[in-house]
Structures are given as structure tokens and as C-alpha cells.
Amino acid sequence: MTKPSLSDEPVVQTHELTKRYDEFTALDSLSIQVSRGQILGFIGPNGAGKTTTIRILVGLARPTSGSARIAGADCVTEARKIKRLVGYMPDDFGKYNNMRVGEYLDFFGAAYGIGRRPRMKRIDEVLEIAGATYMKDLFVDALSRGMQQRVAIARTLMHDPEVLILDEPANGLDPQARIDMRIMLLRLAEMGKTLIVTSHILPELARVCDIVAMITKGKLRAFGTVDEIMRDIKQRRTMEVQLVNAEKVDQATSVTNRWLESTSGETTAEAAHAEGIVRFSTSKTDAELAPLLAHLIEQGQVVSQFREVPTDLEDAFLSVAGQGNDADAAKVEA
Ligand SMILES: Nc1ncnc2c1ncn2[C@@H]1O[C@H](COP(=O)(O)OP(=O)(O)OP(=O)(O)O)[C@@H](O)[C@H]1O
Numbered sequence: 001m002t003k004p005s006l007s008d009e010p011v012v013q014t015h016e017l018t019k020r021y022d023e024f025t026a027l028d029s030l031s032i033q034v035s036r037g038q039i040l041g042f043i044g045p046n047g048a049g050k051t052t053t054i055r056i057l058v059g060l061a062r063p064t065s066g067s068a069r070i071a072g073a074d075c076v077t078e079a080r081k082i083k084r085l086v087g088y089m090p091d092d093f094g095k096y097n098n099m100r101v102g103e104y105l106d107f108f109g110a111a112y113g114i115g116r117r118p119r120m121k122r123i124d125e126v127l128e129i130a131g132a133t134y135m136k137d138l139f140v141d142a143l144s145r146g147m148q149q150r151v152a153i154a155r156t157l158m159h160d161p162e163v164l165i166l167d168e169p170a171n172g173l174d175p176q177a178r179i180d181m182r183i184m185l186l187r188l189a190e191m192g193k194t195l196i197v198t199s200h201i202l203p204e205l206a207r208v209c210d211i212v213a214m215i216t217k218g219k220l221r222a223f224g225t226v227d228e229i230m231r232d233i234k235q236r237r238t239m240e241v242q243l244v245n246a247e248k249v250d251q252a253t254s255v256t257n258r259w260l261e262s263t264s265g266e267t268t269a270e271a272a273h274a275e276g277i278v279r280f281s282t283s284k285t286d287a288e289l290a291p292l293l294a295h296l297i298e299q300g301q302v303v304s305q306f307r308e309v310p311t312d313l314e315d316a317f318l319s320v321a322g323q324g325n326d327a328d329a330a331k332v333e334a
Contacts, residue, residue: 011036011163011194012057017066019052019218026052028218029066034211036162039185039195041209049218050198054165057196058088071162087156091167093148096140101132101151104140105158112159122158129191130154130184146177153184164188165196182208236281239289241296242305246276253278255299259292279309 010033019027027049034040044050055061056068059079067074073081096104102123109119127133132150135143140151149169156164169185170178185208189195199205205212206226214222214229222229243252249271256269256278269280282289293306 009036010034011038012040012068012070012196014053014057014068015066017053017056017068018064019049019056019061020064026218027056027063030215030218030220031066032213032220032223034194034196036194037189037192038210039189039197039205039208041205041212042196042198042215043200043205043212044198044215045200047217048200048215050215051167052218053215054088054167054196054198058082058086058165084159085162087159087161087164089152089156089164089166089169091171093152099140100137101127101140101143101154102136104151105155108155109158114159119158122160126154126157129157129187131180144177145172146174146180149173149177149181150184153188157188161193163194163196167198168200169197170199236283238279238281238309240305240307240309241278241293241301241303242307243276243278244302244304246273248301249273249276249278251299252296252301255296255301256280256292259295263288 012032012034014030014032017027017030018025030049030053032040042050042053052061056063057070057075059075059082062076067076069075070082071085073085075082099107105123105126106119109122114122123136124133127136130150130153132147132154135147135151138147140148143151153164153166153169156166166185170181173181185195185197189210197205197209209226211225212222212229213220241252241256243249250273253269253271257267257280260266260269260280260282264282264284266282268282269278271277272279289306293303296303
């Protein structure tokens with residue numbers, strides 16, 4: 001099956017979405033778009049505002065300002081439509097004592113108002129999609145975390161929603177179950193579902209996401225394809241100065257920061273004491289950095305290595321996550 005065109009109108013769209021709790025801003029002007037069949041990795045550390053965003057998208061919370069739409073329906077004023085359009089899998093599976101998987105899906109199918117006959121058929125379909133057919137007669141509470149996650153995905157598919165919002169689907173899974181989960185996400189996108197998948201661990205999602213939105217402290221820090229974000233981040237490089245004498249690392253850090261401040265107004269250097277390394281981020285070229293090395297030597301430092309640290313997506317996330325509240329989003333249009 002071919003993947004639908006990604007140039008379609010956005011299926012999920014938020015515009016300057018903001019949520020305040022009294023004086024505290026949990027979500028600050030979030031604007032993102034996701035096209036049909038895309039997988040959005042919604043990444044941020046604990047407390048970043050992911051759940052707040054999701055709760056607004058699924059109609060469980062009202063934004064203070066801004067708007068959110070799914071397949072044209074307003075998430076605040078058209079809650080019934082949203083319920084039909086979205087399948088939401090929360091982080092927590094819940095407790096379902098003495099319920100078999102088939103009964104569990106039957107229960108949720110009935111809650112969605114699916115008639116008995118189509119419900120029985122649908123249970124078999126969603127179990128098949130989730131690779132969980134063999135679990136139908138097993139007790140939900142006896143399943144492993146990985147098996148439960150499959151059943152939870154089957155549940156979100158019961159009413160055939162266009163958009164799936166999965167909160168930390170890989171949480172607590174062993175490596176094989178994580179791989180299986182990634183395969184399942186890709187399969188759902190190939191079926192034309194639009195997916196929003198949250199995670200606080202980036203590499204988990206990097207391989208399956210078409211686009212990534214990174215948020216910290218309620219603000220969008222980066223938005224775009226993994227490649228776009230990497231390109232953007234790579235305009236800044238992380239450099240390391242390895243000193244022979246680790247005891248002089250604080251002095252070398254101060255020297256580096258003074259030099260960086262006088263040449264670019266930045267003070268990004270930090271000391272890694274145990275390793276005897278000064279680490280800093282910069283957008284300067286090798287030629288522009290050469291005088292820093294000369295300056296360090298002049299100041300009595302013995303430098304054994306002056307090198308660039310390769311950046312991976314995890315570094316990109318950490319670099320983005322390290323930005324303060326006032327930093328503008330390093331926004332890359334998808
Ligand atoms: N009802 C509330 N009243 C006050 N503050 C709240 C409320 N709900 C959330 N917050 C705060 O808003 C911020 C964002 O929380 P949110 O749950 O959206 O983060 P998150 O990215 O989902 O984090 P996690 O990965 O830990 O779930 C947090 O600082 C949280 O304490």
C-alpha cells in the first residue's frame with residue numbers, strides 16, 4: 001500500500017495554542033500541523049506540556065487562547081466529532097480485573113455505540129491489525145506490558161478513527177517489543193492513519209517519525225523533519241578542548257567564555273571536570289576558532305585535543321531542551 005501524499009491539507013492543526021493555570025503558562029503559542037498519514041513525534045521532557053496539548057486535542061481541556069482543529073473539527077466546540085475522529089491511548093493502561101481481551105474490546109466498542117454484530121467483526125479486525133489475535137481469550141491483567149500495549153492500540157482502533165494519539169507507547173517495553181511497536185506505528189500510517197506519538201526519549205521515535213515537534217517549558221523549540229532539525233542544529237557545533245592538566249579546567253573554561261563573549265557575545269563553555277574537558281557550542285568555523293586555541297596556549301594551557309563532537313538527534317534534543325524560556329523557537333517549517 002502506498003503512503004498518502006504528505007502535501008494534503010493538515011489533518012491536525014494548532015494555532016498559537018496556549019494554556020495557562022493562573023499565572024503559570026503550561027503551553028505557550030503552540031502552532032503545529034500534521035498531514036494525513038504522517039507520524040508526528042511529539043517530544044519533550046517531563047512537564048514540557050505534551051499532555052496538556054493532547055488533552056486539548058482530544059477535547060478534555062480548554063485552551064486559554066488559540067485554536068486546535070482535527071480534520072476540520074474544532075477541538076473545543078465540536079467535541080462529539082473529535083471523539084469520533086480521534087483514538088487516544090493514554091500512558092496508563094488501567095486495571096481490568098477478570099476481563100478477557102475480547103470482552104475488553106467489546107466493552108469499549110459498545111461505549112463507542114458500535115452495534116453488536118459489527119462490533120464482533122471489528123474486534124477481530126483490530127486484533128489482527130495489532131498482531132494480537134492470539135490474545136483474544138487471554139485475561140487482560142495477565143498480559144505483559146508489550147502485549148497490553150498491542151491491546152491498547154487495538155482499543156483505540158475500534159471506532160476506526162482518522163487520528164491516533166499515543167502517549168508514550170514505548171514506555172516500559174523491552175527492546176524487541178519496542179521494535180514491534182515501531183513496526184506497528186508504520187503500519188498504521190501506511191493505512192492512512194495520522195499519528196501523534198509522544199515520548200521523552202528521542203531516538204525511540206526518530207526512525208519512524210515523518211516530523212518531530214520538540215517542546216520544552218510549554219514552547220515549541222523545533223518543528224520539522226528529523227533531517228531539517230538536524231540541519232538546523234548542525235549550524236551550531238559542539239567543540240571540546242581536551243586539557244593535559246585536568247586541574248586547570250576551570251581556568252580554561254573562563255578563558256574560553258571570555259574569548260567567546262568578546263567575539264560572539266556568547267558564554268556557552270562548561271567544564272567537564274572528571275574528563276578535563278572544556279565543552280562549548282558555537283556557530284564559528286574552524287578558521288574562526290583557531291585564534292581561541294592560540295589564546296588558550298598563550299594563557300598557559302596545554303591542550304592535547306581540540307575537536308568537534310559529532311551531533312546526533314539526542315544531542316540536538318538536549319541542545320534544544322537546554323534553551324531557556326525566552327529563547328525563540330528554532331522553528332523549521334515542515
Ligand atoms: N491542572 C493543572 N494545574 C496546574 N498546573 C498544571 C496542571 N496540569 C499540568 N500542569 C503543569 O503544566 C506543565 C505541563 O504539564 P504536562 O502534563 O502537559 O507536561 P508533559 O510534557 O505531559 O509531562 P509528562 O511527560 O511528565 O507527562 C507542568 O509544569 C505541570 O505541572
